[in-house]
Each structure stands twice: as C-alpha cells, then as structure tokens.
Amino acid sequence: MNAAPRNKDLRFRPAFRSERRIIAQLYSTASDGVADYIWTQLAGPGEDILDAGARRYAHNDSQFSYKNCTMAELNGEVAGMMVAYPMEDAPQPAPDMDPVLRPYAILEQPGSYYICGVAVLPPCRNLGVGSRFIDIAQRDALTRNLMQLSLIVFEHNADAKRLYDRNGFYEIARQPVVPHPLIHHTGDALLMVKDL
Secondary structure (H helix, E strand, O other), X not given: OOOOOOHHHEEEEEOOHHHHHHHHHHHHHHOOOHHHHHHHHHOOOOOOHHHHHHHHHOOOXXXXXXXXXXXXXXXXXXXXXXXXXXXXXXXXXXXXXXXXXHHHHHOOOOOEEEEXXXXXXXXXOOOOHXXXXXXXXXHHXXXXXXXXXXXXXXXXXXXXXXXXXXXXXXXXXXXXXXXXXXXXXXXXXXXXXXXX
C-alpha cells in the first residue's frame, strides 16, 4: 500500500507555455463549463474545444495566458493550477453582450487581484493546495499594491465556496446564472472578495 502524499512533496511554480493543454483542461474544470462555452465559440471547424483553450493560453500578452498561471506539483506531477491577474478595469458590459457571459462580466471587481480559476486534481485534494494558491495570490496582489482579492464562484459549488469562506472571502454581489447545457450550475454566481 502506498503512503499518503505528504505536503512537503508539494511545490508551486510558474506555468510553462508547453503546459497550455493541461492548463486548458484544469481551467475547464475550474470554470464549471463556462470556459467550454467560450471555447466552443472560439474553436475552428472540427477543432476540439480543449485545443481552442490551449491556443488561448499559449499567448504571452493576454489575461488568459500561461504567464498568469501558477502550477502545483506533487511528487513531480501536476496537481493543480491557478490563473490570476490584476483586474485593473472592469467596464460595464455592452447591452448586446452574450447573455450567458454577461453575469460574469457584471461581477468583475476593478482594482482587485482576480483569481480567475483554481483547479486541483481529485487525488491531490484535501492537502491544502487550494489554500496555498490563495496565499500565493495574496502575495502577488500585495506585490502589485492591490489590497483586495476577488473571485467568482457558483453558489451551488459547495466545496469551492467552503474553501473561500475558510480563507476570509465574503460575498459582495451576485447575479443569476443563465442556464446553458455546458454550464454545470444554476442558481447564482457570487462575487467574493478578501481584503488584504
């Protein structure tokens, strides 16, 4: 019988461009289907949506870049990923914006360090990886003189909501989710923040 992995085998590092497909896979999990919805619209004819997501994360100069991703490794294998970046501007969405995506655009918090997504592979859960990602985001925010973290979570994603509650986040706004077959939750999407 294998021993349970120890936290001391856990390390965090910047993502590599070559990891863009695993980043897309993990972000698909973190977004609970929202990324799949977006990538379906970005995919070329016959292109797999994960390939469309990987193409997006291959960029150097966009918010959705591997450069904004932190990878967790356990025993030398990828255990999870966080994508986070400064939310400097959050203009109100245009009236004709895609109605499925509009609630998430409304919930953006300007002047915060935005945790866009966190995903941890199932065998690596309950080892403190999610909390460590939040610590890293907090450090990165303070380095940029940003005094607030922000994120959006589905109210029915109980595990994620519990993680954020436990780490000092609180709700400041909510929007109803527009149902779509690719999106895994209904109810409300919550904007949560943590003051630093």
